[in-house]
Amino acid sequence: MRQSQLFTKTQKNAPKDEMSVNAQFLIRGGFINKELAGVYSFLPLGFRVMKKIEQVIREEMDAIGGQEIFMPSLQPKDNWEKTGRWSAMDDLYKLKDAGNREFALGPTHEEIVVPLVKKHIQSHKDIPFAVYQIQNKFRMELRAKSGLLRGREFLMKDLYSFHANEKDLDAYYEKAKTAYWKIFERAGLKEKTYFTFASGGTFSRYSHEFQTLSEAGEDTIYICEKCKNAVNKEIKHETPKCPVCGENKFKEEKAIEVGNIFKLMDKFAKPFDLKVTDSDGREKNLIMGCYGIGLSRLAGTIVEVHHDEKGIVWPESVAPFKVHLIEVKSQKSKVKSEAEKLYEGLLNNGIEVLYDDRDESSAGEKFADADLIGIPWRVVVSEKSVAAGGAEIKKRSENKKEIIAINKLVDYLSKK
Numbered sequence: 245m246r247q248s249q250l251f252t253k254t255q256k257n258a259p260k261d262e263m264s265v266n267a268q269f270l271i272r273g274g275f276i277n278k279e280l281a282g283v284y285s286f287l288p289l290g291f292r293v294m295k296k297i298e299q300v301i302r303e304e305m306d307a308i309g310g311q312e313i314f315m316p317s318l319q320p321k322d323n324w325e326k327t328g329r330w331s332a333m334d335d336l337y338k339l340k341d342a343g344n345r346e347f348a349l350g351p352t353h354e355e356i357v358v359p360l361v362k363k364h365i366q367s368h369k370d371i372p373f374a375v376y377q378i379q380n381k382f383r384m385e386l387r388a389k390s391g392l393l394r395g396r397e398f399l400m401k402d403l404y405s406f407h408a409n410e411k412d413l414d415a416y417y418e419k420a421k422t423a424y425w426k427i428f429e430r431a432g433l434k435e436k437t438y439f440t441f442a443s444g445g446t447f448s449r450y451s452h453e454f455q456t457l458s459e460a461g462e463d464t465i466y467i468c469e470k471c472k473n474a475v476n477k478e479i480k481h482e483t484p485k486c487p488v489c490g491e492n493k494f495k496e497e498k499a500i501e502v503g504n505i506f507k508l509m510d511k512f513a514k515p516f517d518l519k520v521t522d523s524d525g526r527e528k529n530l531i532m533g534c535y536g537i538g539l540s541r542l543a544g545t546i547v548e549v550h551h552d553e554k555g556i557v558w559p560e561s562v563a564p565f566k567v568h569l570i571e572v573k574s575q576k577s578k579v580k581s582e583a584e585k586l587y588e589g590l591l592n593n594g595i596e597v598l599y600d601d602r603d604e605s606s607a608g609e610k611f612a613d614a615d616l617i618g619i620p621w622r623v624v625v626s627e628k629s630v631a632a633g634g635a636e637i638k639k640r641s642e643n644k645k646e647i648i649a650i651n652k653l654v655d656y657l658s659k660k
């Protein structure tokens with residue numbers, strides 16, 4: 245992509261009411277645009293990041309047998325009344341059409357997925373299975389001040405698994421846990437993420453959260469000094485001891501909840517009468533697990549964890565491009581022709597590249613933009629680099645610079 249054609253531009257300042265680091269850098273870098281508090285448009289750079297995150301999550305969900313579907317945001321009130329959540333859920337967006345019909349804007353999809361599954365399965369032979377979707381969710385947040393960390397409308401992956409018995413659910417729950425760790429590892433968050441026990445499990449004693457340490461976090465967690473599992477605030481009040489190892493020494497930290505998993509058991513199967521005939525001919529309720537990850541929140545968390553004073557430092561797995569190629573304006577036509585040649589070479593070899601070919605920008609402006617946008621590899625073609633025998637290459641995360649011959653660069657970057 246030529247930066248001269250990118251319709252979004254970087255900005256010197258973020259809106260004054262955006263206090264969070266993630267919103268400031270993402271808005272200034274031209275990744276997102278704020279429409280209203282907690283509601284953002286994703287611009288070309290931001291949308292590329294979201295697609296990368298989506299792909300990581302999709303691959304890991306497919307690997308544990310998840311089947312991808314897509315369910316509606318607009319959901320019938322009746323379903324929500326059946327589960328009692330029409331009146332019980334404070335942050336549910338409710339709307340009414342001209343014909344006085346009422347709807348919920350889905351904050352989660354049990355009210356759709358359970359009746360859907362009921363239509364399609366009959367016997368124990370149809371289970372276990374799991375479905376998931378990646379789709380926008382809505383939550384009536386009265387306070388939405390943390391950029392992508394807390395949205396009123398946000399992209400989320402929600403997976404639902406269906407089982408005949410608790411043992412089978414438990415086994416799948418462990419698989420999902422492993423898949424979640426893989427996702428956080430690939431997104432560059434594993435080191436700072438803790439498996440956290442939370443109260444609020446409906447039938448089992450706990451539900452679980454994945455919490456990433458960050459000063460921007462709105463949650464407080466307590467990390468067990470012995471086994472490194474964590475508990476959240478509510479659990480800490482309930483039990484002074486670590487639920488895993490029994491230790492009672494904890495370290496208090498601020499964290500962002502980047503994922504959560506629940507054993508729902510038959511909480512939603514019951515109101516919708518979701519049953520299957522067992523091998524002994526008796527009907528019984530299905531039991532369920534649900535597993536969520538907010539993609540936009542994950543993007544915001546990555547920025548909170550991976551940045552410096554100049555801008556974002558994207559992990560390569562989710563970066564909008566792998567290479568930021570910068571042509572430093574010069575009177576010598578060789579600089580432009582070498583930069584163009586390199587750009588073509590990278591494209592032809594399938595290396596994702598943003599090419600800063602803008603004529604009106606100074607070298608200083610281009611370098612500042614590159615630091616702000618945070619693409620992992622910066623490659624500069626200038627009079628100086630050409631005279632030194634090639635292009636200057638530098639990682640966004642490091643200070644070391646190196647000159648590599650232009651005709652060797654594509655090969656060099658292909659292997660990185």
Ligand SMILES: [Zn+2]
Nearest residue numbers: 468471486489
């Ligand atoms: Zn412990």
